[in-house]
Amino acid sequence: MTISMHIQLNGEPYELHADQTLADLLERMELGGRRVAVELNLEIVPRSQYADTRLSEGDRIEVVHAIGGG
Amino acid sequence: MSSAPIDKPFTLAGRTFASRLLIGTGKYKDLEQTRLAIEASGAEIVTVAVRRTNIGQNPGEPNLLEVIDPARYTILPNTAGCYNAEEAVRTCRLARELLDGHKLVKLEVLADQKTLFPNVIETLKAAEVLVKDGFDVMVYTSDDPIIARQLAETGCIAVMPLAGLIGTGLGICNPYNLRIILEEAKVPVLVDAGVGTASDATIAMELGCEAVLMNSAIAHAQNPVLMARAMQHAIEAGRLAYLAGRMPKKLYASASSPLEGLIR
Numbered sequence: 001m002t003i004s005m006h007i008q009l010n011g012e013p014y015e016l017h018a019d020q021t022l023a024d025l026l027e028r029m030e031l032g033g034r035r036v037a038v039e040l041n042l043e044i045v046p047r048s049q050y051a052d053t054r055l056s057e058g059d060r061i062e063v064v065h066a067i068g069g070g
Numbered sequence: 071m072s073s074a075p076i077d078k079p080f081t082l083a084g085r086t087f088a089s090r091l092l093i094g095t096g097k098y099k100d101l102e103q104t105r106l107a108i109e110a111s112g113a114e115i116v117t118v119a120v121r122r123t124n125i126g127q128n129p130g131e132p133n134l135l136e137v138i139d140p141a142r143y144t145i146l147p148n149t150a151g152c153y154n155a156e157e158a159v160r161t162c163r164l165a166r167e168l169l170d171g172h173k174l175v176k177l178e179v180l181a182d183q184k185t186l187f188p189n190v191i192e193t194l195k196a197a198e199v200l201v202k203d204g205f206d207v208m209v210y211t212s213d214d215p216i217i218a219r220q221l222a223e224t225g226c227i228a229v230m231p232l233a234g235l236i237g238t239g240l241g242i243c244n245p246y247n248l249r250i251i252l253e254e255a256k257v258p259v260l261v262d263a264g265v266g267t268a269s270d271a272t273i274a275m276e277l278g279c280e281a282v283l284m285n286s287a288i289a290h291a292q293n294p295v296l297m298a299r300a301m302q303h304a305i306e307a308g309r310l311a312y313l314a315g316r317m318p319k320k321l322y323a324s325a326s327s328p329l330e331g332l333i334r
Contacts, residue, residue: 069119070094070285
């Protein structure tokens, strides 16, 4: 049986299995290997640390990318 | 162009650019039109916005940076949509991570949705933090010469006053303020916002701006790709006219043809 946890992802409530890494979350968002940047509880997480960053209940995560702008 | 006068190179943060036109990537019909317009403009510096990925929406869609290759273009991430210093600083730090440690950013902190006028107090606060944090800050500001001076003193590498409100295409609304900013500039001054058509870009360059940044004037033209090309020529024409030095304006006529040898 897996326990789920709740996080805030890009300002929205999001549910995922406990004991997941940031890399797992990005895979689930279909963003694995894409050019994104991640902020976890207001701290930037370098790309090299996604696989080692364990997520916790209540984490606030922002995942951003570049879009058209002036 | 062998007849062109020798110009000093356009340099930002130690990098030299052949084009004095910087363009935005917003408001285009699609990514293909964006790509074609950038190519037609000859721009080497291209602005992008940083936004949340849409959860579960079009994950297969190409990313802007897959179309606009950061190896080919200098990407200038902006803080558009930020209304305070804290949001702007966070956005710049995310942009730096997104672009593998790239330090060049366009700082803009807005005050009001109707005018998109810059909040210069928050802009100054953000500039101080970003400069200390090692960013190369190109800053969007009002055409207030005092604020422009303070931003340069803070350590911004370029000051970018508006010529008109963002997206209005009203042209160079106050050339006199721009002249004052240019006269005492210690860092490159670029016009950012307000340009509506090619002649506006030329006027900005004739005033002595180092370069011009625009988005809507190209993206909202009837034919954006053709306008992008027009802008490239307009920037060049304005720069050459600036270097050439215009004739003084006179009230009365002065004949161009000799007055001697007329048949009577």
